[in-house]
Amino acid sequence: MAPLYPAQSWPRTAQRKNRATDGRARQKLTRARLPLQHVSCSRRSRGVAIGRGGHGSNRERERLGCAATSAFRPSGKRDQILREPAHINAIGTAVPPHEVNAFYRQFAASQLRQKPREQAIFRKLAEKADIERRYSCLAPAADPEGTALDAGGLFARGNFPGTATRMDLYEANAPDLAIAAIEATGADLAAVTHLIVASCTGLAAPGLDLEIIARTNIADTVERTLVGFIGCYAAISALKLAHHIVRSEPSATVLVVNLELCSLHFKETADIEQLLSFCLWGDGCSAAIVSGRPSGIRLEGFHAALLPGARDLMTWKVRNDGFDMVLSGRIPAAIRRTLEGDSDAILGGRTVRETDLWAVHPGGRSVLNAVEQVLALPPDSLAPSRNVLRQQGNMSSATVMFVLKAMLADARGGETGCAMAFGPGLTAETFTFAMA
Numbered sequence: 382m383a384p385l386y387p388a389q390s391w392p393r394t395a396q397r398k399n400r401a402t403d404g405r406a407r408q409k410l411t412r413a414r415l416p417l418q419h420v421s422c423s424r425r426s427r428g429v430a431i432g433r434g435g436h437g438s439n440r441e442r443e444r445l446g447c448a449a450t451s452a453f454r455p456s457g458k459r460d461q462i463l464r465e466p467a468h469i470n471a472i473g474t475a476v477p478p479h480e481v482n483a484f485y486r487q488f489a490a491s492q493l494r495q496k497p498r499e500q501a502i503f504r505k506l507a508e509k510a511d512i513e514r515r516y517s518c519l520a521p522a523a524d525p526e527g528t529a530l531d532a533g534g535l536f537a538r539g540n541f542p543g544t545a546t547r548m549d550l551y552e553a554n555a556p557d558l559a560i561a562a563i564e565a566t567g568a569d570l571a572a573v574t575h576l577i578v579a580s581c582t583g584l585a586a587p588g589l590d591l592e593i594i595a596r597t598n599i600a601d602t603v604e605r606t607l608v609g610f611i612g613c614y615a616a617i618s619a620l621k622l623a624h625h626i627v628r629s630e631p632s633a634t635v636l637v638v639n640l641e642l643c644s645l646h647f648k649e650t651a652d653i654e655q656l657l658s659f660c661l662w663g664d665g666c667s668a669a670i671v672s673g674r675p676s677g678i679r680l681e682g683f684h685a686a687l688l689p690g691a692r693d694l695m696t697w698k699v700r701n702d703g704f705d706m707v708l709s710g711r712i713p714a715a716i717r718r719t720l721e722g723d724s725d726a727i728l729g730g731r732t733v734r735e736t737d738l739w740a741v742h743p744g745g746r747s748v749l750n751a752v753e754q755v756l757a758l759p760p761d762s763l764a765p766s767r768n769v770l771r772q773q774g775n776m777s778s779a780t781v782m783f784v785l786k787a788m789l790a791d792a793r794g795g796e797t798g799c800a801m802a803f804g805p806g807l808t809a810e811t812f813t814f815a816m817a
Contacts, residue, residue: 467627468817469620469678472786473565473668475558476516476773481644482663485515487525489656492649503653507660511746511767515663515774517644518554530647538649547645547703551583556592559640562668563597568636570597573670575626575635579608579615579778581697582641582704589640599636612697612804613742615639615778616667617683617812623671624680631673640666641777646703658708661745663774667782678789678798681813682729691715691807712744712807713751719809720755728799729813738788738798738816739763742781743770748803778802792816 486507493500520532530536535546563570576599578590590605608619616639623635643662650656671680694709720727728736733756741752743766753763765787773783781802788798794816801811 464628465631465673465675467624467671467673467680468675469680469785469789470670470672470674470676471566471568472670472782472789473562473567474665474779474783474786475561475565476663476665476776477518477554477558479517479520480514481517481519481521482512482515482774484521484525485517485530485644485647486660488530489659491526492656493651493653496651499651499653503656506653506657509746510657510660511771512661512774513771515644516665518550518558518642518664519644536647541647541649541702543701544699544703548583548585550645551642552585554642555580555583555589555640556596558642558664558666559589559593559638559668560596562640562666563593563636563638566668566670568670570599570636572634573599573603573636574630574633575604575606575623577606577608577619577622577635577637579619579637579639580641581610581612581615581777582643582645584609589638593638610697611808612695613744613775613777613780614802614804614808614810616742616781617800617802617810619778620669620671620680620812621683621810623669624683627671627673633672635671637669637671638666639668639779639782641779643775643777646706648702648705654708654710655706658706661708661775662706663776665773665776665779665783667779667786669782669785675817677817678785679815679817681815683810683812684723684726684729686719686723686727686809686811688715688719688807688809692805694807695803695805697805708745712803713747715807716748716751716803716809717755719807720752723809724756727801727809727811731797731799731813733757735797736799736813737796738792738814739766740781740784740788740798740800740814741766742802743767743784744775744780744803746770752801788816 490500490504493503522529522532528538535542576590576593578588578593580589588607590607593599594601594603606622608615608622611618619637619639623637626635627633642664644664647659648655694712694715696707698705739758739762741749741763743749749763749766749770765784769780769783769787773780776783781800785800796816798814799811800814801809803809
């Protein structure tokens with residue numbers, strides 16, 4: 382039986398009740414036999430009771446896994462429950478078949494052939510990127526000094542395609558890569574109740590979310606959410622959404638997909654900073670299953686930090702010749718300032734020594750060095766992040782999920798961790814976790 386009065390349209394007499402008379406209003410509703418149940422929780426071992434008649438701050442309520450305000454759900458009787466935390470149960474990843482790192486570096490250098498001094502500087506700096514492999518959905522041409530970037534000749538020198546053609550390429554190549562990552566999770570897709578897709582490198586409608594449904598046995602009634610155009614930290618934003626979904630609907634199973642085809646946005650330019658940023662990017666996709674089942678990576682708390690005065694250090698804008706990414710050389714210093722001023726909140730009350738695992742988005746070697754130095758991390762703390770950077774490059778939002786997948790395979794139960802990623806703003810999105 383549905384509630385007689387939706388929460389937004391309770392009788393005006395009840396709405397006018399202040400806190401002192403709130404209890405009497407509830408008693409009246411109870412006597413009216415409305416099918417509502419007060420959801421509360423308690424943790425007697427800590428002397429904390431939260432819910433009707435309970436006490437404690439909102440922070441304590443959140444720590445215990447309870448809503449900070451009273452909640453109701455349909456039922457015939459009242460009880461007390463402690464909401465289970467959300468877990469990443471499985472992570473699958475996939476990259477396209479074409480390895481392009483050396484080819485793209487040579488092609489980028491060839492754009493400076495009329496500027497030998499700048500070309501020498503570029504080659505020297507590109508060698509320090511600590512990247513050995515990157516993958517693209519575009520098959521490279523035979524000769525990096527030749528007339529085109531790709532084997533199909535779409536990216537011909539002097540005639541690179543416009544944004545419309547690049548979006549057609551995204552629409553053609555994204556679904557296969559997404560399905561490969563989803564299948565790698567080994568999950569029962571029929572159980573998926575929510576689908577979250579994050580991407581900042583392509584747009585289409587009907588979009589990737591509907592294509593995933595069409596190619597799998599996910600129900601067409603699945604609840605869908607798109608997280609778009611926020612850059613490398615989108616994976617953490619998507620996990621945050623999944624976390625809140627599972628906390629509010631404990632039986633939910635959420636599929637989170639992060640897909641980026643960064644190589645579609647290569648540009649013809651003689652600007653060294655732009656060419657160096659292109660030496661970071663690769664294509665890739667991750668898929669994760671998030672639910673209340675207590676296995677895998679337990680999601681604990683999320684935190685966002687926005688650094689004032691740093692809006693222009695990292696930008697991602699739509700132009701006629703593709704999406705234009707700008708990465709300033711001042712980003713590592715800005716990240717240092719962010720972590721210095723916000724480390725207590727980022728770590729959720731833990732110390733660096735109490736944090737075993739560090740899933741840092743490998744935005745580049747200098748970014749990882751900045752995090753390592755400002756937090757004074759032990760040697761090899763960022764080895765998983767550095768290995769992903771070396772083997773796949775920076776795949777925007779998908780990259781930190783590749784790091785978490787490596788940790789999920791090797792970590793021991795009870796180990797604690799912190800994940801972080803950085804994007805336009807300059808924004809840092811972070812969360813703490815523990816291995817179940």
